[in-house]
Amino acid sequence: MQQDEVTTPARRVYFPVMMMYLDEASAERYYDEFVRRLSEFMGAVRNPAILAECVSISKHAMTREYYKALMLCRKLIDYEDEVLGNVPTSLPAGGAES
Secondary structure, X not given: OOHHHOOXXXXXXXXXXXXXXXXXXXXXXXHHHHHHHXXXXXXXXXXXXXXXXXXXXXXXXXXXXXXXXXXXXXXXXXXXXXXXXXXXXXOOOOOOOO
């Protein structure tokens, strides 16, 4: 993910975790941004399963298990896409043909 693709709340959570994973030596530099973005996301979500995923993401980030945190962040993005109705542009306008 590139900086210009960070356009939604879940992607704003994902990006600093990705940066911590890619640059573990500088992880502290990205951690505050991660905490701020995760707190914002959790304040806007009411789905208990997604909130539990957020807690797990936080635990993994705190123990420097960034890859595990990234995999869970993907669930946030998928959830957000589902709720917001984001559809990949590769699908035909009428949906998948049978």
